[in-house]
Amino acid sequence: MDQIQQLLRVSKRQYGHPPSGVWAAPGRVNLIGEHTDYNDGFVMPFALAERTLVAATPRPEETWTVYSTNVDEQVGFGAEELVPGMQGWQAYVAGVVWALREAGHPVAGAELTISSTVPVGAGLSSSAALECAVLTALVDLYRLEVPLLERAVLARRCENEFVGAPTGLMDQAASTLCTENNALFLDCRTHAYQQVPLDLDAAGLELLVIDTRTPHTHVDGEYAERRGTCERAAAVLDVPALRDVEDLGEALKQLPDELMRKRVRHVVTENERVLQAKAILADDTLPVTERFARLGPLLDASHTSMRDDFEITVPTVDLAVETARSAGAIGARMTGGGFGGCIIALVPRETAGKVAAEVADAFDRAGFRAPTHFVARPSAGAGAVALN
Ligand code: GAF
Numbered sequence: 485m486d487q488i489q490q491l492l493r494v495s496k497r498q499y500g501h502p503p504s505g506v507w508a509a510p511g512r513v514n515l516i517g518e519h520t521d522y523n524d525g526f527v528m529p530f531a532l533a534e535r536t537l538v539a540a541t542p543r544p545e546e547t548w549t550v551y552s553t554n555v556d557e558q559v560g561f562g563a564e565e566l567v568p569g570m571q572g573w574q575a576y577v578a579g580v581v582w583a584l585r586e587a588g589h590p591v592a593g594a595e596l597t598i599s600s601t602v603p604v605g606a607g608l609s610s611s612a613a614l615e616c617a618v619l620t621a622l623v624d625l626y627r628l629e630v631p632l633l634e635r636a637v638l639a640r641r642c643e644n645e646f647v648g649a650p651t652g653l654m655d656q657a658a659s660t661l662c663t664e665n666n667a668l669f670l671d672c673r674t675h676a677y678q679q680v681p682l683d684l685d686a687a688g689l690e691l692l693v694i695d696t697r698t699p700h701t702h703v704d705g706e707y708a709e710r711r712g713t714c715e716r717a718a719a720v721l722d723v724p725a726l727r728d729v730e731d732l733g734e735a736l737k738q739l740p741d742e743l744m745r746k747r748v749r750h751v752v753t754e755n756e757r758v759l760q761a762k763a764i765l766a767d768d769t770l771p772v773t774e775r776f777a778r779l780g781p782l783l784d785a786s787h788t789s790m791r792d793d794f795e796i797t798v799p800t801v802d803l804a805v806e807t808a809r810s811a812g813a814i815g816a817r818m819t820g821g822g823f824g825g826c827i828i829a830l831v832p833r834e835t836a837g838k839v840a841a842e843v844a845d846a847f848d849r850a851g852f853r854a855p856t857h858f859v860a861r862p863s864a865g866a867g868a869v870a871l872n
Pocket of ligand 1: 518
């Protein structure tokens with residue numbers, strides 16, 4: 485039985501009637517542009533086929549009941565409990581109701597059932613997928629006029645202000661705005677965006693996602709600490725955000741310590757890499773194989789910068805990247821917020837199995853937990869998948 489049929493069955497069992505519909509929102513892989521979003525910079529993620537589904541039915545009273553098939557738990561909350569700081573997975577649902585209502589959208593109650601194939605804690609945006617799936621369902625159930633970009637902004641508000649994770653806009657934008665077979669180039673200051681073709685098939689390539697199974701979280705201190713250092717550096721440099729640094733050499737001379745210099749160097753060079761990657765992938769005068777051949781070194785350089793300058797990689801992640809490269813990847817890097825999670829490796833289709841096997845062997849030899857892997861398919865953003 486597929487994910488939708490299964491969800492419809494569980495939803496009917498929970499609430500005694502079929503739902504009004506089912507909505508979906510994907511997880512994401514970030515192709516390039518890490519820790520640039522909250523510096524007003526550039527990112528280029530794409531949506532995964534792995535997604536979160538929400539079966540939903542409106543309810544006139546202001547109460548919400550949510551059942552998650554993943555954790556086999558039902559929770560409920562009323563309007564008086566919509567207060568930032570709520571704990572547990574239900575905060576990602578309640579926070580979306582809160583953000584919509586804060587923005588003046590009239591949302592009453594709902595019965596919700598959730599099922600997700602996005603790995604949790606792997607840096608693939610399971611939280612954004614949950615937020616965006618619930619938000620899309622509520623927007624449709626209550627026939628709200630909320631443009632796509634504003635949906636991403638509201639879902640981010642849930643994450644920042646209700647859940648309390650100080651993230652940027654990338655994950656919610658990817659889950660909302662991506663389209664099939666494309667990456668999303670997003671300017672995180674102006675919110676201008678563009679679909680960039682990612683025709684891996686035509687190039688005979690695959691993007692392998694290898695999950696190191698080193699769990700990570702954004703609500704912890706490291707992410708906020710990196711963000712704080714970037715903001716302090718922007719203040720020292722007297723610019724609104726690190727996006728505005730024009731002369732890296734000059735900026736480095738003005739910064740008071742080596743740690744700040746490293747963080748700034750990562751953000752500034754990573755922004756340049758995103759712009760280069762976009763220009764290469766969008767260049768239809770180049771054969772598609774050549775485009776990816778030029779992308780590979782940018783992925784590698786991004787990883788080196790995250791490892792040496794931003795210092796957000798961990799031994800499992802570095803080993804996965806190095807092994808993938810020596811096993812034949814054209815480029816490889818950690819993806820997502822860091823401190824664990826997944827790497828992506830751009831590989832010729834016929835070597836994908838070998839790359840995954842060599843990473844697994846290397847993990848075994850190092851005494852690390854066995855990694856898992858899957859092939860990423862650039863997919864569509866959030867939307868309805870079944871309506872009654
Ligand atoms: C996490 C955050 F949620 C994003 O906003 C982004 O900062 C990313 O880490 C790092 O690029 O996924």
